[in-house]
Amino acid sequence: MPDNTKKLNDVQKNLSRVAGGLKPNRDPADKRERIIAAAERIFAQKGYFETTVAEIARDAQVAEGTIYEYFANKKDLLYAVPENYLADYANFVLDHLQGIKGALNKLRKIIWCHLSYFRNHKDFTKIMTLEIRIDPDYYRSKTYENLKLYSDLIIQIITEGIKDGEIGPHVNPHIIRDMILGTIEHVSIPWLVFDREIPIDNLVEDVSIAIFIGLAPREKVLKVNLNGLLTGIDVKE
Amino acid sequence: MPDNTKKLNDVQKNLSRVAGGLKPNRDPADKRERIIAAAERIFAQKGYFETTVAEIARDAQVAEGTIYEYFANKKDLLYAVPENYLADYANFVLDHLQGIKGALNKLRKIIWCHLSYFRNHKDFTKIMTLEIRIDPDYYRSKTYENLKLYSDLIIQIITEGIKDGEIGPHVNPHIIRDMILGTIEHVSIPWLVFDREIPIDNLVEDVSIAIFIGLAPREKVLKVNLNGLLTGIDVKE
Amino acid sequence: MPDNTKKLNDVQKNLSRVAGGLKPNRDPADKRERIIAAAERIFAQKGYFETTVAEIARDAQVAEGTIYEYFANKKDLLYAVPENYLADYANFVLDHLQGIKGALNKLRKIIWCHLSYFRNHKDFTKIMTLEIRIDPDYYRSKTYENLKLYSDLIIQIITEGIKDGEIGPHVNPHIIRDMILGTIEHVSIPWLVFDREIPIDNLVEDVSIAIFIGLAPREKVLKVNLNGLLTGIDVKE
Amino acid sequence: MPDNTKKLNDVQKNLSRVAGGLKPNRDPADKRERIIAAAERIFAQKGYFETTVAEIARDAQVAEGTIYEYFANKKDLLYAVPENYLADYANFVLDHLQGIKGALNKLRKIIWCHLSYFRNHKDFTKIMTLEIRIDPDYYRSKTYENLKLYSDLIIQIITEGIKDGEIGPHVNPHIIRDMILGTIEHVSIPWLVFDREIPIDNLVEDVSIAIFIGLAPREKVLKVNLNGLLTGIDVKE
DNA sequence: GATGAATGAGTTTTCATTCAT
DNA sequence: GATGAATGAAAACTCATTCAT
Numbered sequence: 001m002p003d004n005t006k007k008l009n010d011v012q013k014n015l016s017r018v019a020g021g022l023k024p025n026r027d028p029a030d031k032r033e034r035i036i037a038a039a040e041r042i043f044a045q046k047g048y049f050e051t052t053v054a055e056i057a058r059d060a061q062v063a064e065g066t067i068y069e070y071f072a073n074k075k076d077l078l079y080a081v082p083e084n085y086l087a088d089y090a091n092f093v094l095d096h097l098q099g100i101k102g103a104l105n106k107l108r109k110i111i112w113c114h115l116s117y118f119r120n121h122k123d124f125t126k127i128m129t130l131e132i133r134i135d136p137d138y139y140r141s142k143t144y145e146n147l148k149l150y151s152d153l154i155i156q157i158i159t160e161g162i163k164d165g166e167i168g169p170h171v172n173p174h175i176i177r178d179m180i181l182g183t184i185e186h187v188s189i190p191w192l193v194f195d196r197e198i199p200i201d202n203l204v205e206d207v208s209i210a211i212f213i214g215l216a217p218r219e220k221v222l223k224v225n226l227n228g229l230l231t232g233i234d235v236k237e
Numbered sequence: 238m239p240d241n242t243k244k245l246n247d248v249q250k251n252l253s254r255v256a257g258g259l260k261p262n263r264d265p266a267d268k269r270e271r272i273i274a275a276a277e278r279i280f281a282q283k284g285y286f287e288t289t290v291a292e293i294a295r296d297a298q299v300a301e302g303t304i305y306e307y308f309a310n311k312k313d314l315l316y317a318v319p320e321n322y323l324a325d326y327a328n329f330v331l332d333h334l335q336g337i338k339g340a341l342n343k344l345r346k347i348i349w350c351h352l353s354y355f356r357n358h359k360d361f362t363k364i365m366t367l368e369i370r371i372d373p374d375y376y377r378s379k380t381y382e383n384l385k386l387y388s389d390l391i392i393q394i395i396t397e398g399i400k401d402g403e404i405g406p407h408v409n410p411h412i413i414r415d416m417i418l419g420t421i422e423h424v425s426i427p428w429l430v431f432d433r434e435i436p437i438d439n440l441v442e443d444v445s446i447a448i449f450i451g452l453a454p455r456e457k458v459l460k461v462n463l464n465g466l467l468t469g470i471d472v473k474e
Numbered sequence: 475m476p477d478n479t480k481k482l483n484d485v486q487k488n489l490s491r492v493a494g495g496l497k498p499n500r501d502p503a504d505k506r507e508r509i510i511a512a513a514e515r516i517f518a519q520k521g522y523f524e525t526t527v528a529e530i531a532r533d534a535q536v537a538e539g540t541i542y543e544y545f546a547n548k549k550d551l552l553y554a555v556p557e558n559y560l561a562d563y564a565n566f567v568l569d570h571l572q573g574i575k576g577a578l579n580k581l582r583k584i585i586w587c588h589l590s591y592f593r594n595h596k597d598f599t600k601i602m603t604l605e606i607r608i609d610p611d612y613y614r615s616k617t618y619e620n621l622k623l624y625s626d627l628i629i630q631i632i633t634e635g636i637k638d639g640e641i642g643p644h645v646n647p648h649i650i651r652d653m654i655l656g657t658i659e660h661v662s663i664p665w666l667v668f669d670r671e672i673p674i675d676n677l678v679e680d681v682s683i684a685i686f687i688g689l690a691p692r693e694k695v696l697k698v699n700l701n702g703l704l705t706g707i708d709v710k711e
Numbered sequence: 712m713p714d715n716t717k718k719l720n721d722v723q724k725n726l727s728r729v730a731g732g733l734k735p736n737r738d739p740a741d742k743r744e745r746i747i748a749a750a751e752r753i754f755a756q757k758g759y760f761e762t763t764v765a766e767i768a769r770d771a772q773v774a775e776g777t778i779y780e781y782f783a784n785k786k787d788l789l790y791a792v793p794e795n796y797l798a799d800y801a802n803f804v805l806d807h808l809q810g811i812k813g814a815l816n817k818l819r820k821i822i823w824c825h826l827s828y829f830r831n832h833k834d835f836t837k838i839m840t841l842e843i844r845i846d847p848d849y850y851r852s853k854t855y856e857n858l859k860l861y862s863d864l865i866i867q868i869i870t871e872g873i874k875d876g877e878i879g880p881h882v883n884p885h886i887i888r889d890m891i892l893g894t895i896e897h898v899s900i901p902w903l904v905f906d907r908e909i910p911i912d913n914l915v916e917d918v919s920i921a922i923f924i925g926l927a928p929r930e931k932v933l934k935v936n937l938n939g940l941l942t943g944i945d946v947k948e
Numbered sequence: 949g950a951t952g953a954a955t956g957a958g959t960t961t962t963c964a965t966t967c968a969t
Numbered sequence: 970g971a972t973g974a975a976t977g978a979a980a981a982c983t984c985a986t987t988c989a990t
Contacts, residue, residue, distance in 0.1 A: 031971090047371075049286040053964060063972040065966080074964065134284070134367040136430050168450070175424065175443045179416065182423025186415040193373050206412045213405070214451030268954090290981065300955045305982065505975090521845070523760040527960065537976045542961065604845040608758075610904050642924070649898070649917045653890065656897025660889040667847050680886045687879070688925035742950090764985060774951040776987080785985065 011153045015090045032070045034060045040081045044123035048078055048131045079143055082132065085124045086146045089117055093150070103161025104212060107180065110154060111211070112204045114184050119200055126192050129185065151177060176211075183207055252327045252386045269307045272297045277318045281360035285315055285368045316380055319369060322361045323383045326354055330387070340398025341449060344417065347391060348448070349441045351421050356437055363429050366422060388414060413448075420444055489564045489623045506544045509534045514555045518597035522552055522605045553617055556606065559598045560620045563591055567624070577635025578686060581654065584628060585685070586678045588658050593674055600666050603659060625651060650685075657681055722867050725860045726801045743781045745771045751792045755834035759789055759842045790854055793843060796835045797857045800828055804861070814872025815923060818891065821865060822922070823915045825895050830911055837903050840896060862888060887922075894918055 038060035042051045053074055057064040071077040093113045100106050118125045132138050154177045161167035184207065191198050275297035279288045290311055294301040308314040330350045337343050355362040369375050391414045398404035421444065428435050512534035516525045527548055531538040545551040567587045574580050592599045606612050628651045635641035658681065665672050749771035753762045764785055768775040782788040804824045811817050829836045843849050865888045872878035895918065902909050 052962085057973095064964090064974095065972050066970085068965070069970065130371040133426075134371065139427075139430055171447065172443045175420070175440075175447045178423040179420040179444075179447050182419030182421070183412070183416040184419070186419030186422065187412070189370070190376075193371075193376060206409045207416075210408065210412045210416050210451070212451045214447070214449045289979085301981090302955055302957095302983075303953080306953070306955095311981070526958085538960090539962080539976055539978095540974080543974070543976095548960070607900070608841040608845065613901075613904060645921065646917045649894070649921045652897040653894040653918075653921050656893030656895070657886070657890040658893070659897065660893030661886065663844075664850075667850055677886075680883045681890075684882065684886045684890050684925070686925045688921070688923045763983085768952095775953095775985090776951055777949085779986070780949065 011149060011156050012094060014149045015094055015153060031060075031062055031066060035062060035067055035070060035077070036080050036084070039077050040123045040127065043078060043081065043131060044126040048074075053077075075137070078127070078131065079138075079141055081127050082124060082143050083146075085121060086143065086150075089113075090146070090150065092117060093153070103157050103164060103166045106157045107154070107161075107211075108204070108208045110157070111180065111184065111207055112200075114181075115188075115200050115203060115207075118184075118188055119198070122192070122195070125188070129189070129192055151181070154180060180211055183211065249331060249390065252331055252390060268297075268299055268303065272299060272304055272307060272314070273317050273321070276314050277360045277364065280315060280318065280368060281363040285311075290314075312374070315364070315368065316375075316378055318364050319361060319380050320383075322358060323380065323387075326350075327383070327387065329354060330390070340394050340401060340403045343394045344391070344398075344448070345441070345445045347394070348417065348421065348444055349437075351418075352425070352437050352440055352444075355421075355425055356435070359429065359432070362425065366425070366429060388418070391417060417448055420448065486568060486627065489568055489627060505534075505536055505540065509536060509541055509544060509551070510554050510558070513551050514597045514601065517552060517555065517605060518600040522548075527551075549611075552601070552605065553612075553615060555601050556598060556617050559595060560617065560624075563587075564620070564624065566591060567627070577631050577638060577640045580631045581628070581635075581685070582678070582682045584631070585654065585658065585681055586674075588655075589662075589674050589677055589681075592658075592662055593672070596666065596669070599662065603662070603666060625655070628654060654685055657685065722860065722864045723805060726805055726864060742771075742773055742777060746773060746778055746781060746788070747791050747795070750788050751834045751838065754789060754792065754842060755837040759785075764788075786848070789838070789842065790849075790852055792838050793835060793854050794857075796832060797854065797861075800824075801857070801861065803828060804864070814868050814875060814877045817868045818865070818872075818922070819915070819919045821868070822891065822895065822918055823911075825892075826899075826911050826914055826918075829895075829899055830909070833903070833906070836899070840900070840903060862892070865891060891922055894922065 035056065038056045039051075042055055042059060045051075053067055054064055056077070057067055060067075067077065071080060093110065096109055096113050097106060100109055132143065138144050155173045158167060158171070158173040158176050162169050162171065162173070187203065187207065190196060272293065275293045276288075279292055279296060282288075290304055291301055293314070294304055297304075304314065308317060330347065333346055333350050334343060337346055369380065375381050392410045395404060395408070395410040395413050399406050399408065399410070424440065424444065427433060509530065512530045513525075516529055516533060519525075527541055528538055530551070531541055534541075541551065545554060567584065570583055570587050571580060574583055606617065612618050629647045632641060632645070632647040632650050636643055636645065636647070661677065661681065664670060746767065749767045750762075753766055753770060756762075764778055765775055767788070768778055771778075778788065782791060804821065807820055807824050808817060811820055843854065849855050866884045869878060869882070869884040869887050873880055873882065873884070898914065898918065901907060
């Protein structure tokens with residue numbers, strides 16, 4: 001087993017562990033879940049600071065005090081929201097990555113997963129992007145560590161691609177990861193803020209092309225098939 | 238004068254107008270400026286919601302009421318912080334762009350300007366990235382309009398590059414802009430949060446390469462000089 | 475059943491409904507009542523605007539926040555003060571009116587009730603006269619509607635008196651009502667402001683005479699033409 | 712000269728002194744007058760406590776500090792508003808009373824003066840009725856003393872009427888005065904609050920009749936015993 | 949006299965959290 | 970575990986008044 005594959009497998013194992021912690025379907029009879037679901041809705045809608053615990057309690061149909069049975073304080077409740085999702089997302093990505101060969105193909109799939117999951121879980125995404133990410137505490141939280149596993153997976157795939165010759169050897173994997181995640185995020189913000197619908201499929205294409213071939217004049221050098229998949233590179237004669 | 242140059246000039250004219258509004262000397266005797274300076278420091282340090290107006294007043298050495306002589310409310314004060322900077326930054330970029338030819342060279346310079354300005358104005362950057370950008374009101378503010386001019390400048394340069402054949406014709410300029418800004422932002426976040434020092438020069442290189450040539454195996458296709466500038470494209474024999 | 479009696483009964487029915495809403499025992503253990511009682515005392519003493527919510531809280535021996543559990547804001551608390559009293563007063567008047575025959579006798583009783591209740595509830599009276607009545611919002615409040623029922627009762631009695639021939643036919647019932655209420659109020663103001671004790675019994679007499687026979691020399695006969703203009707005075711034989 | 716006439720003259724002399732202090736036409740160039748005029752407008756419109764000194768300054772087109780050159784504080788400014796008016800009103804009444812004979816005719820004229828002046832000076836009336844009268848300080852103020860002179864004039868006229876046999880001998884002049892002023896005030900309040908227009912002429916009639924002959928059936932004869940108790944009613948043949 | 953920027957004490961109101969039941 | 974009434978410590982904002990110019 002080649003070295004890089006082993007490493008990738010390690011990352012995947014960790015991600016799997018996260019995925020394993022997933023409570024797949026929220027039981028609405030479970031108070032804890034009801035509270036988290038309400039928190040997600042309202043935090044996403046009004047922002048952390050402008051949401052009151054009373055509102056969440058009302059929405060969850062529990063007493064205010066009950067919230068403090070399950071969560072030490074308001075911020076803990078905020079951090080509880082992504083927990084389930086991160087496990088679920090890890091699962092989702094690992095599932096979709098199955099059977100895909102090639103670093104670029106995997107990255108393309110990850111871009112699709114990312115945008116697709118965002119689109120289908122706007123409240124979660126809003127909370128991650130607009131509330132949690134701006135909190136310094138986040139970067140010491142377990143949530144961040146779990147997200148780090150995902151980020152490491154991307155880096156592993158890039159490293160694997162470099163080893164396989166599919167990706168240029170002098171590329172800095174961390175920068176590429178930042179490029180992938182940063183681009184997705186930057187593209188996403190307007191529709192997070194304005195609740196716009198976006199055409200995922202076109203976006204995956206555009207983002208993938210941009211990331212894979214950068215600004216290089218494509219028609220001169222790169223062969224791209226109809227699906228936008230890089231199939232080869234030619235001198236445009 | 239070619240069409241695209243004219244358009245670029247239009248954008249530059251708008252940016253210049255913003256730059257013209259700059260109050261260059263932040264005179265510490267000027268109360269308004271003292272208040273803004275204090276706000277910048279504390280908002281950056283503790284976040285908007287966890288900063289009290291009293292704290293800012295103390296730091297600015299004015300009475301609490303004085304703040305309300307100059308700003309209608311706390312949020313107005315928040316938005317006053319970037320105002321000066323945006324004008325200053327516009328100036329900075331336009332100055333550095335002088336005499337540079339070629340879309341890629343201009344973009345590289347913009348990446349440098351961006352990272353460099355961020356590094357030298359961390360508090361401003363933190364406030365923009367972590368506080369203002371997540372506020373829906375921002376997207377209707379004058380601050381946003383000013384930043385839009387900058388964003389438009391990037392798009393103009395990309396469009397110009399496409400016209401000149403320096404950039405592939407099928408690239409979506411908006412995505413590229415998102416890629417540039419998103420990558421820079423994503424790269425920046427750790428040192429915004431952890432106050433880490435970073436080697437700008439290496440970063441400009443890495444980011445530029447990532448953006449310009451994407452993941453394509455360079456040694457096979459692209460000729461890049463030592464500065465990372467794309468000088469030609471060959472079939473790697 | 476004669477028509478006017480029926481109308482009077484209607485008014486009485488409405489007044490009774492108000493009276494039915496009365497919370498008769500102002501249990502001092504009940505926080506809401508304690509707050510209202512404190513508000514009554516302090517609003518009466520210092521006026522609405524010069525009373526602070528903190529003062530009321532202190533006096534009621536509750537936390538400031540507790541007040542906002544029961545009342546939406548300071549003004550709501552002000553309006554809560556007369557609510558109980560109006561119901562109580564309605565009860566009081568209806569009770570005392572029982573068995574009395576004749577419009578003038580009823581009006582005399584009402585004058586007595588009014589002055590007597592005022593004397594026994596000075597704080598309430600001060601708040602009604604000096605605080606609430608000057609607020610335009612009052613005239614759209616439920617408090618006003620309840621008071622209107624009382625005012626209507628007076629008009630009904632006057633109308634009834636006219637029908638029965640006990641009261642002159644060309645009298646304007648609304649003016650008479652204003653005369654009754656206005657006189658009482660004007661007489662009351664000095665002892666509201668200066669906390670003077672007054673001899674209710676003499677006052678009821680004096681006010682009743684003034685209202686019933688005006689300035690006419692008693693035992694004389696007034697000649698009044700159809701327009702109500704005084705045309706002459708005869709010595710009654 | 713009869714005794715009562717002498718007393719009346721004394722009262723008139725005092726009132727005249729007040730009237731003499733009148734500054735008859737406000738010079739808009741005079742800052743003091745401009746400030747008072749602005750205060751009158753805004754106090755009437757929004758109430759004392761909800762008016763800010765800054766607003767008055769703006770309306771008067773003077774600096775905030777200038778107000779404190781002329782008035783010790785906000786409340787002093789409030790009390791300055793009626794000062795001019797009371798002198799003017801005293802003048803107005805004394806003028807209109809000239810040549811009128813008979814207590815009832817004089818009272819009727821005073822009722823007319825009162826209502827008429829109120830109608831033509833709504834802002835002043837609002838301030839007197841809704842702001843000043845509820846303030847305990849008022850009853851120790853010079854404003855109150857001046858108004859007292861007016862009130863005394865009414866009592867003098869009533870006393871004179873009793874002496875002349877035009878008014879019943881057992882009437883309490885203070886009560887009658889309260890009846891006159893109270894009725895007018897009670898009638899006025901709705902149009903003060905709602906800015907309604909009212910038909911003064913009809914009102915003077917109605918109020919005069921109500922006050923002069925009370926509830927007695929006109930063209931009937933009231934039998935009243937020495938205590939003023941109504942003992943019977945005769946149809947005047 | 950006139951100004952208006954500066955003040956800071958004071959007010960209402962909010963809300964996370966607690967705790968007796 | 971569950972409740973929700975009670976808390977009281979803030980916090981934003983206001984405004985009468987002052988005073989240096």
